[in-house]
Amino acid sequence: MTVASGAPSSSQALDPEVQEDLKRAVAKKAVEMVQSGQIVGLGTGSTSALFIEELGQLISKGKLKDVYGVATSYQAKVLSRQAGIKTLSLNEVNRIDVAFDGADEVDSQMNLIKGGGAAHTMEKVVDKLAKKAVILVDQTKVVSQLGLVFPVAVEVLQPAITPVLRSLLALGGEPEIRSALRKDGPIVTDLGNFIVDVRFPNGIKDAAALEKEINNIPGVVENGLFTGFVQSVLVGVRDGNENVVV
Numbered sequence: 001m002t003v004a005s006g007a008p009s010s011s012q013a014l015d016p017e018v019q020e021d022l023k024r025a026v027a028k029k030a031v032e033m034v035q036s037g038q039i040v041g042l043g044t045g046s047t048s049a050l051f052i053e054e055l056g057q058l059i060s061k062g063k064l065k066d067v068y069g070v071a072t073s074y075q076a077k078v079l080s081r082q083a084g085i086k087t088l089s090l091n092e093v094n095r096i097d098v099a100f101d102g103a104d105e106v107d108s109q110m111n112l113i114k115g116g117g118a119a120h121t122m123e124k125v126v127d128k129l130a131k132k133a134v135i136l137v138d139q140t141k142v143v144s145q146l147g148l149v150f151p152v153a154v155e156v157l158q159p160a161i162t163p164v165l166r167s168l169l170a171l172g173g174e175p176e177i178r179s180a181l182r183k184d185g186p187i188v189t190d191l192g193n194f195i196v197d198v199r200f201p202n203g204i205k206d207a208a209a210l211e212k213e214i215n216n217i218p219g220v221v222e223n224g225l226f227t228g229f230v231q232s233v234l235v236g237v238r239d240g241n242e243n244v245v246v
């Protein structure tokens, strides 16, 4: 993980344009890691969208050949098609060389909170299957402790929602079913499930243990804690001279 010295501590709000510049810089740096012939996992969210755009540009300029994407969501698939990246399903590939994905929070151990885009289940499958998972974030995502700001997204089978909420409360969390913007009902994931956002007001002390505990609840499909497998995090930072550094 690269964090320029003097970087403001995470969760400090940034001007949206500056944040977008940082995400773009990280996306541009990340595409340099892709090689012709590779099968690439494609994450979901605004940072991954910029990565997909940059990757598409290298492919359309002929700088990268025979690159295929494995999309982690409907959104990633549509964006890949628009960018000119051919995609294959997980069932059509025998490997994923490298996966690029965003995150909502990342700590110094490269443990993550993901799921702001409700795609963490397939993101975890793709990122874990990849020979290498590379996480792309701007400086606002780097935290000293996971969970103080961002809730843990939990994907839940619809018919099991009430007992799962009870179990999440028993774990000390404050669960809330994620609703659509217009508040006219719960959002439904690409996989047909509900999302419960669980706040842990004192932060998360043992993310690896909590990841397992939540997944042990019957009816939980997957949660947004990603612990112990990410090998590389690229962080876009605005340095003291207002330059963007990755």
Ligand code: 5RP
Pocket: 043, 044, 045, 046, 047, 048, 101, 102, 103, 104, 113, 114, 115, 116, 117, 118, 119, 120, 123
């Ligand atoms: C989607 C995710 C995203 O990677 C995460 O929410 C970060 O998104 P963004 O790059 O838009 O900040 O986990 O499920």
